[in-house]
Amino acid sequence: MAAHGSKKVVILALTANFGIAAAKFVAFMLTASSAMLAEAIHSLADTGNQLLLLLGMKRAAKPPDERHEFGYKMESYFWSFIVAVMLFSLGGLFALYEGVHKVHELRLAVAAGKPTTMDHPSVALGVLVVSIGLEGWSWVAATRHVNQLRGDQSLFGFIQDSKATEIIVIWMEDTGALIGLVLALAGVVLTLVTGNPFWDAYSTFAIGALLIVIALVVARETKSLLIGEPATKEAQAAIRQLVTAADGVKGLMNMRSMQLGEDEFLVALKVQWQTGLSVDEVARLTNQLEADIRQAIPRARFIFVEPDTFDPDKAKPRG
Numbered sequence: 001m002a003a004h005g006s007k008k009v010v011i012l013a014l015t016a017n018f019g020i021a022a023a024k025f026v027a028f029m030l031t032a033s034s035a036m037l038a039e040a041i042h043s044l045a046d047t048g049n050q051l052l053l054l055l056g057m058k059r060a061a062k063p064p065d066e067r068h069e070f071g072y073k074m075e076s077y078f079w080s081f082i083v084a085v086m087l088f089s090l091g092g093l094f095a096l097y098e099g100v101h102k103v104h105e106l107r108l109a110v111a112a113g114k115p116t117t118m119d120h121p122s123v124a125l126g127v128l129v130v131s132i133g134l135e136g137w138s139w140v141a142a143t144r145h146v147n148q149l150r151g152d153q154s155l156f157g158f159i160q161d162s163k164a165t166e167i168i169v170i171w172m173e174d175t176g177a178l179i180g181l182v183l184a185l186a187g188v189v190l191t192l193v194t195g196n197p198f199w200d201a202y203s204t205f206a207i208g209a210l211l212i213v214i215a216l217v218v219a220r221e222t223k224s225l226l227i228g229e230p231a232t233k234e235a236q237a238a239i240r241q242l243v244t245a246a247d248g249v250k251g252l253m254n255m256r257s258m259q260l261g262e263d264e265f266l267v268a269l270k271v272q273w274q275t276g277l278s279v280d281e282v283a284r285l286t287n288q289l290e291a292d293i294r295q296a297i298p299r300a301r302f303i304f305v306e307p308d309t310f311d312p313d314k315a316k317p318r319g
Contacts, residue, residue, distance in 0.1 A: 021047055024040035030119060053079060083218065087173070096208035132178065149167065230256075231259055238297055264299055
């Protein structure tokens with residue numbers, strides 16, 4: 001259900017950004033605003049990013065095979081990381097480059113005594129206002145989905161702990177896009193009000209810095225999942241409770257888990273069984289324990305239970 005909801009949000013953002021990108025490019029051609037060009041490239045990059053997220057979600061749905069025996073769920077993390085790279089390069093670095101280029105052009109124009117007024121400013125203002133409305137529509141949908149998923153958890157905590165990278169990427173992209181549009185609008189308005197064309201370039205620098213910060217946050221979170229994060233604390237606590245309460249179990253010696261995707265993880269358990277149990281009894285109780293865990297926590301896709309005996313020497317803390 002969560003994955004289905006995330007896909008709807010991605011498609012909604014894709015539709016909005018495609019239309020916004022086209023309008024911004026037209027506005028740039030009429031106004032020659034560097035902030036408008038930076039925003040157009042930003043929206044175009046967002047459109048491509050959302051296509052990559054959809055690709056990742058499609059590939060993540062592939063079943064396990066001989067080449068990837070644990071499945072392809074982590075494909076979504078990989079493509080989310082690629083999105084962060086594109087947001088950093090095509091969005092942030094390009095905006096900074098365009099800001100430098102615009103400042104250079106303006107200085108040359110001022111030195112040569114050429115006019116530096118913005119052409120067709122009403123077009124830029126109109127496109128930016130409409131874009132804010134469309135981007136806001138997408139942002140509200142993404143925010144509602146984020147709020148449904150995080151419940152009582154803080155937004156920062158949800159971004160840090162969430163295993164659903166697609167919705168995090170979309171929400172952060174939409175948030176950055178909204179702020180970027182406001183910055184671009186401020187640059188155009190200040191240029192018109194003060195007659196200082198450098199405000200347009202300054203807003204371009206601000207947009208670039210914003211996108212780089214967002215890209216770094218997204219890259220940090222997706223990199224952590226690619227390396228291998230454990231299952232949620234709630235899932236680990238539930239498994240620990242099930243193991244310690246299971247028939248024949250004397251204690252849970254160790255537990256390790258790794259998230260494979262938004263709705264799937266593997267867990268390895270080292271269990272101390274009661275003495276006197278036969279091999280057949282341990283096998284039967286192990287199978288029952290695995291079935292109980294899967295029934296209670298369907299996201300526990302792969303479960304490995306290793307029987308062991310308690311060694312007090314190994315349990316002692318190292319000095």
